[in-house]
Amino acid sequence: MKVVVIGLGSMGKRRIRLMHKYDDKILIFGVDTNEERRKMCGEEYGIETFCSLTEAMKAICFDCAFVCTAPLSHHVIINQCLKIGLHVFTELNLVDDGYEENIHLARQNDRVLFMSSTFLYREEIKKIKTIIQKENCKLNYTYHVGQYLSDWHPWERYNDFFVGNKRSNGCRELLAIELPWLTDVFGDIIKVDVVKSKMSDLNISYDDNYLILIQHTTGYKGTLAIDVVSRKAVRNFEVFGEKLYLSWDGSPTGLKQYDYEKKAEVNLQLYKEIDQLENYSNFVVENAYLEEITSFFEAIANGEIPLYSFEKDKYILEIIDKIEA
Numbered sequence: 001m002k003v004v005v006i007g008l009g010s011m012g013k014r015r016i017r018l019m020h021k022y023d024d025k026i027l028i029f030g031v032d033t034n035e036e037r038r039k040m041c042g043e044e045y046g047i048e049t050f051c052s053l054t055e056a057m058k059a060i061c062f063d064c065a066f067v068c069t070a071p072l073s074h075h076v077i078i079n080q081c082l083k084i085g086l087h088v089f090t091e092l093n094l095v096d097d098g099y100e101e102n103i104h105l106a107r108q109n110d111r112v113l114f115m116s117s118t119f120l121y122r123e124e125i126k127k128i129k130t131i132i133q134k135e136n137c138k139l140n141y142t143y144h145v146g147q148y149l150s151d152w153h154p155w156e157r158y159n160d161f162f163v164g165n166k167r168s169n170g171c172r173e174l175l176a177i178e179l180p181w182l183t184d185v186f187g188d189i190i191k192v193d194v195v196k197s198k199m200s201d202l203n204i205s206y207d208d209n210y211l212i213l214i215q216h217t218t219g220y221k222g223t224l225a226i227d228v229v230s231r232k233a234v235r236n237f238e239v240f241g242e243k244l245y246l247s248w249d250g251s252p253t254g255l256k257q258y259d260y261e262k263k264a265e266v267n268l269q270l271y272k273e274i275d276q277l278e279n280y281s282n283f284v285v286e287n288a289y290l291e292e293i294t295s296f297f298e299a300i301a302n303g304e305i306p307l308y309s310f311e312k313d314k315y316i317l318e319i320i321d322k323i324e325a
Contacts, residue, residue, distance in 0.1 A: 001026050004062045004086075006053055006077055007069035008032040008041045010153070011091050015066045016045050018290045022297070031056050053080060062086055064112075064300065070162040071095065071173075078102050078113070087112040089296045092176050094168045096317045103310050114296045117308035119181040121291040123270040124248055124255045129185045131246065131257065132239070139241040141186070141222040145174050145250075146209075146230030149202055159203060163228075169206045170228040175320045178224070180308060183316070187218035194323050200229045212323060252285045 003019065005012045008030050019026055030041050030049040038049035050056035064087035067077050074090055075098030081088050082105040093115075106113035119125050132139065149158045149170050163170040183189060193213040200208050209227035216222070235250025245258035247265075252274045256265045275286035298304040 001063045002029070002060060003027065003064055003066065004029045004031060004053070004056055004060070005066045005068060006031045007067065008034070008037040008049070009068065012066070012068035013041060013044075014286070014289060015068060015089075015293065016041065016047065018286065018293055020045070022290060022293055029056060029060055029062070053077065057084065064088065064296075067091065071168045072097070072162065072165065075099070075102060079105065082106055082109060082111055082113070085109055085111065087114070087296075087300050089114045089116065089293075091116050092173065093313065094162075094172055094176055094317075096314050099310055099314050112296065112299045112306075113310055114292075114299060114306055115308050115310050115313050116292055117177075117180045117313075118288045118292060119177060120184060120307045121288040121295070122181075122252075122285065123287070124252065125181045125185065127255060127268060127270055128239070128246060128248070131244065132185060135241075135244045137241050137243040139186075139220050139239055139244060141220070141237065141239040142225075143178070143182070143222060143238075144225040144230075144234055144236045145178055146225070146227040147233040148231050149204070149208070149228040151233065152228075164204060166204075166206045169204065171207065171210060171226050172320055172324065174226045174228075175210075175323065176313075176316065178226070179316050179319060180312065182214070182222065182224070183216075184307075186220040186222065187216040188315075189214055189319055190217050191215040192319065192323055196323075202228070204228075207324075210323065252287075 003026055005016055005028060016028055019028055028047050030038060030047050031053050032038050033051055041047060042049050065081040067074050067088060067090040069077060071092060071094040074093045078088050078090055079098055079102055082102060102113060149163060152158060152163060153161060158164050162168040163173060195211045196207040196209065198208050202208060208229050212224040214222045214224055237248040239246045248255045252271055255268045257268060258265050295306050299306050
């Protein structure tokens with residue numbers, strides 16, 4: 001199989017590294033307008049690179065593409081790939097530009113159009129869902145996700161990549177990461193009440209913190225705090241009810257369940273081996289990124305249905321639009 005990775009930044013490099021781990025027989029090629037990135041990926045991963053997708057397609061007949069560029073450029077690249085018959089894996093889009101056309105193109109050409117939603121592949125999320133379904137009792141949750149925007153990419157200014165843009169802003173990305181798994185675990189959302197503002201001195205033109213009260217169709221309720229101002233990177237999750245108390249700190253070893261008979265918290269061990277990179281937060285687990293790559297290739301080879309889709313993402317983006325409005 002011949003794969004082209006379009007966009008050789010941090011996510012593009014992650015996908016290349018994990019594809020090599022998944023199957024070292026896959027032939028990987030890279031595309032990026034940045035010469036330094038092309039050179040770095042060529043040296044580090046031993047792949048051939050091109051300065052444009054058009055140039056790459058003239059030289060190589062690809063089977064599928066990974067779209068890892070800035071989100072606002074995705075729909076045009078996805079459209080170009082689908083029109084030449086490629087299966088497409090895309091990182092978060094954050095906006096629904098071109099969704100209807102690209103969904104139609106994928107169906108018309110019988111191509112897999114795969115949307116990343118990495119947290120759905122986290123073992124902690126799977127375990128939370130299993131426990132909640134088993135207990136089947138009324139529950140509330142509180143969840144705070146925050147990290148200071150300047151710390152997201154310490155190697156570059158936040159206004160030099162997509163989180164500086166109001167349409168693809170940092171709070172919007174956090175919501176696009178968290179809401180898919182929250183709706184998968186607790187059910188579709190029927191109502192949101194929002195308090196938001198800009199409370200920092202960050203040079204951005206959007207609200208930097210949100211307090212959101214969420215009601216789900218299942219009767220579950222939650223409070224979600226999202227921000228790009230917290231000087232400590234945090235993921236603090238609690239779910240509580242008469243029969244259940246769970247807490248999670250966002251790390252692969254941080255899911256705990258309270259045993260109310262023994263009056264003690266039990267740490268739930270979920271991974272045989274945890275794949276993490278030194279230069280990333282302990283919230284970032286490579287295992288889940290590898291699992292969704294596996295899911296993409298299984299969808300191509302065996303027709304397996306992925307956990308997430310463009311249709312589901314369109315629904316999530318509509319909720320985010322309401323939250324931002």
